[in-house]
Amino acid sequence: MASSGSILAVDDTPASLKLLTDILREAGYDVRSARTGQIALKAALSEPPELILLDIRMPDMDGFELCRLLKSRPQLADIPVIFVSALSETEEKVQGFALGAVDFVTKPYQREELLARVRTHIELHRLRSRLEEMVKARSATLIESEKKLRTSMFDSITALAAMVELRDPYTAGHQKRVSEFAVAIAREMGLNEQMIEGIRLAGVVHDVGKIRVPAEILSKPGALSGPEMMIIREHSLNGFEILRSIDFPWPVAQIVLQHHERLNGSGYPYGLAADEMLLEAKIIAVADVAEAMATHRPYRPALGIEAALQEIKEHRGELYDAAVVDIAAALLATGKYLA
Structure with missing residues (x-):
């Protein structure tokens, strides 16, 4: 055996x-x-x-x-x-x-809890190693093989994201929905396919750093304490650490690092200002906030699309990029996204 x-x-x-x-x-x-x-x-x-x-x-x-x-x-x-x-x-x-x-x-x-965590982190370690090998192989792959390689890479990225959702069932599907909404925003903005592909992948793993957050904090029904909030806020930096050594053809690790930054410098982990943020991160930031408000969380029921619209519009140009907000609001108003 x-x-x-x-x-x-x-x-x-x-x-x-x-x-x-x-x-x-x-x-x-x-x-x-x-x-x-x-x-x-x-x-x-x-x-x-x-x-x-x-x-x-x-x-x-x-x-x-x-x-x-x-x-x-x-x-x-x-x-x-x-x-x-x-x-x-x-x-x-x-x-x-x-x-x-x-x-x-x-x-x-508990024996089963210990084994579940061991299994999760070994599988995550193997997936990460596999991704590194695949990305290295990409540079040596013929053009006609690139589509197949990207499909395999996306499958592995999706498996990586699923590791997080196994430990956080309340947000199951969150990363996928954020990715889909962010891609829709990027297409309406007229971004090229190369950037859109990077946004798609970054959206799928933007919360992968939560793999390092204790499950009891992820699923806590009440308000988080100060130290617990510190641990939660480490997830974007943890995600960057997990992804940074993988030589993606897109700035995936940087997008993940910046997705909780805000235009006025009030975000985390580094308090970046508007001109220091990647456009891709600004798009993921709006998609992430809208999806989080529209759906259920362990500490509150879903607030709905109207609340999500109010949040991004109210802070348009202050916390969130104005052009991104305008397109996101128009898409949400169609009822086709995050419903």
Whole structure:
């Protein structure tokens, strides 16, 4: 039976390490274990795994320091790290994500939840690697093969986006609808097919960074706390980090990075102003806001098309590009989009 993936499990407590290792091996994973940060680092360098499960509270070298060292090594930097720890405070999670971790599982954990997160991040890692290989292959592919390659690339991008929606069922289909609406806006603006293709792909993965946001925050029905909002706001930067090493023929990673920026500099993550934003990002921004308001969210029911129209019109030229708003409003008024 083929292995489901290679994992390095790190925990200084023998009983916890054995439990974790047994669960993963029963699920078909090839697991190596380490009880100290130094041993884990050597093991990862000698044979890089596909995923690292890492405890935080360990003597000599704690999990945060080990994560920092792992991410500082070029050959290990892209390996996803999941913290498995009894620490559950939001501040610890913020620190872990800042160091490059992709997820956080709190002890005591449920077996099925642990395996679901492990499976998701290994599949995401493989998809990302596959995309990198495909994009590199594109430059060496004959022109007549390009359409087939782009179709395969879009399929892989769609699978990448689906990983997010598996963890956030309330927004299932959100990225696809944003992509379709953004493409419609771009066509009405008369943009060339090259730009439209980039907008289509960026729309499909604009929220891919939410793969690093804990599921309990994504689906929280009430208002988010300050630290929780900080984690949510990291998703555009996380998306950029996931996509930036893939050599797309379009600025997909930059579009994803900028889709929450606003013309007056009030957006995030960098507070860019109008002339610093890509046109493609301005289009995705309007499509994203309109779709989010028109559909259901865990913290509120759908507000509807009229509310979406009011929002983008009220802030036309202030938060959102005027030309984009005018076309988006005209399209929404037809009743053919986001209904």
